[in-house]
Amino acid sequence: MDDRPIGDHGYQLFLDEDKLMGSRCSACKAIFVPPRQICVECRGHDLAWASVRGTGRLAAFTSISIGPSFMSEEGFGRDRPYCTAAVELDEGPRVVARLEEVEPSRPDQICIGMPVTVRFLHRTTTSGPRTFLAFVPC
């Protein structure tokens, strides 16, 4: 599908293009997001890029008040928490991403199992432009 080497760099380049991509094992068809070069299901080494729809369900989340410095740079902190989530994609794999368009200070209102869809956050960081993976309720 694409001749980029499977790995974190290629994954990030796809995110920059608003594409969520994983890798699929040719032997057992397992899908991994972010992509893996070796299948953890069958130890197969023949994996290729695979696009995923970017829809799934909220599997878990946490509300974070004290995060890494790049989140502080965006203005998040004790008075403005943010959410990180594990999303179970419709294709099966679970991916960790930011959870947007929810109220992080009211975690009781965020429902495990709710349907979510992908959103690509284009931000400028101290090291330049970067795309972050996020999901929003749909």
Ligand SMILES: [Zn+2]
């Ligand atoms: Zn496999």
